[in-house]
Amino acid sequence: MPSIKPKDNCGQVFGIEGLTLGATSAAIRKKDRLDLVVLLLKETATVSGVFTQNNFCAAPVQICRQRLSQGKSINAMVINTGVANAGTGADGIEDAKNICHELAKLLKIDPDSILPFSTGVIMERLPVDKIIAGLPRCVEAQLTMGWEEASRGILTTDLVPKISSRSFKIGEQSISVTGMAKGSGMIKPNMATMLAFVATDAHVSHKCLDEIVRYANDRTFNCITVDGDTSTNDSFMLIATGTCGGPKVTSTDDPAFTKIRDQITSVCEDLAKKIVLDGEGATKFIEIRVEGGSSKTEAREVGFSVANSPLVKTAFYASDANLGRIMSAIGAARVTDLDVSKVDMWIGDVLVAKNGGPAPSYREVDVKPFMKSDEIVVTIRLGRGKDSVTIWTCDLSHDYIKINGEYRS
């Protein structure tokens, strides 16, 4: 089978005209670690975003939501790691606003045109002074090609930075899409992954960009899980600088809209998969394809029930074709009236279950090589309808326990 893993970050990164990035170390949690990033946007840029559905959403998420919903033009973004500024109440809002205020003074722009983002430990106050002291260095470091430094500056427990970049043509017009993301634990986004920033120089109306952000998010960041824990800080921001020089796309009927949307979705899929591949303690990359659902919602319920089951995840870790655990997780999904006698399942290209029981042709030896691989595809057919969903996840290993038993120490 062809590899389902995302490719390494070694490909070309295309800078996006109208957007610069700079990172620095503000010593928020550790010295000499990049932990503060500033993005500057040209006035022409359009910004759209989706955020976590966690009721305890972080202070910066609340501020972003408010500023975006007021239709403000966005000129900058400031991102810190180490402290999530979540569960910090009114103090947290004030901390984030103070940082925006200081950055606005440096840049001589409106503080309300700045979006703040944070990721890290929840229920701790931001070290505002350290962050403010780092801002001038972030401003000085601004580069169109600053993606690589910035992508390292937003990491926490991640082992590798995550960048994805594409260039394509619409007619004679070259357009680029580049994105970065972070996330490794507390990953089961419910609207968006922990932090993802994707930019294009395409010229797209705000309405079209809103459409694309939802479309891409539903098919990528909302389809991954590491540990089933929805973070307080998930944010996915999509920026269109409009600097490519082509005509503005203002209608979803425009053929250019579909092309741009699909390229952006492809970058998001790549980033989402990279988050899973770098999942805390992950040793295997797993794709769960759920087909034949009577709705996308129920296909998602089944996919996530399997992908989040600790018993399924430990079986993958052990390369153990413990089919019953997968079947049990399918049965435990919140789907009413699931007729299990219609459920078929494949591991790799081996039919393992037919009509809810072991397939007559199934021999465990046939499936062993697929289980031993570091990428596994599970296909589940529900036999209820035509809706399908693909979920990406990883296994559950000793290292997950190690990382999370020691995270703060």
Place this chain on the structure above:
Amino acid sequence: MPSIKPKDNCGQVFGIEGLTLGATSAAIRKKDRLDLVVLLLKETATVSGVFTQNNFCAAPVQICRQRLSQGKSINAMVINTGVANAGTGADGIEDAKNICHELAKLLKIDPDSILPFSTGVIMERLPVDKIIAGLPRCVEAQLTMGWEEASRGILTTDLVPKISSRSFKIGEQSISVTGMAKGSGMIKPNMATMLAFVATDAHVSHKCLDEIVRYANDRTFNCITVDGDTSTNDSFMLIATGTCGGPKVTSTDDPAFTKIRDQITSVCEDLAKKIVLDGEGATKFIEIRVEGGSSKTEAREVGFSVANSPLVKTAFYASDANLGRIMSAIGAARVTDLDVSKVDMWIGDVLVAKNGGPAPSYREVDVKPFMKSDEIVVTIRLGRGKDSVTIWTCDLSHDYIKINGEYRS
């Protein structure tokens, strides 16, 4: 704080007149391990039960449901471990019925008066011949005081057998309640735990017994989780032999009804807690009290969101007062319009969060001794209403991964 853990099994076990138990080794998965149990009931006995809501419910669960719903009188139960007889389709039904048929021949009773139960690996066929060969030994071994052997005969990955027993008086009338349960992984019952059998010699009508089984189950087995995985085989059976000699309780308004119900619930709570205490890899026993919900359902959603979060569970394992993970899990629960600024939280008796943020008086040093203990109480107040729920769970340790990465080998 007083201990919240269940007591050891060293207390007196009261036999239930009208019920005998016998166990043997049928070498289903391992030699010389008790793995087959038969219970025989007097004709006067009334039986009520609840079963898993997993759509992939096992063949024996389907048979039990059918026989109980037809109002048949139940004279025997047969339980095997090692193979769950789930995900086995029509063959699995036939296997279970064949075993009942052979036991019926031995006992000269109606096969439809026998309830079968299985627990173990899913999607494997039962070794019917081995089980049938073991049945005569189980019948010979029948004892009123056979609870201890039987409780060992139903275990799988459990480390210890789980028995709970009470004797109490209604007027001059002595009544006993004794129960046994098994379960250690794939524990997040949705109606009942993996396998639990509770018997009393009380004389109770079928209607009253149905009422008690639901009441007790909602407050005990449905309030525990080890790993959030709902099994295919969960069954909780309540037997009233009616041999105590007292008058029959036929109305829920009878003061004796409440007394019997509460004693049975107390035995169930003890067994449910023992399952958690013996959870796969568990090193800590954790009680999550959710108060101030606008419904029991939402309080349960919050409790289970916290109790099933791998990040919360690993923090408990590490004795790390990582409050933010708990708050994030509260926020991620499926509760609409949760106003997090009304959420307060205690660990042990230390107020750690007030109005959705860190409590002003909170110092991490105060909470350390509570986190280091092998039993931890978390109290969450939602500030939405008057409904409360208590959930019992355990931590997530290296050994959980070890046990489940090696279970079948």
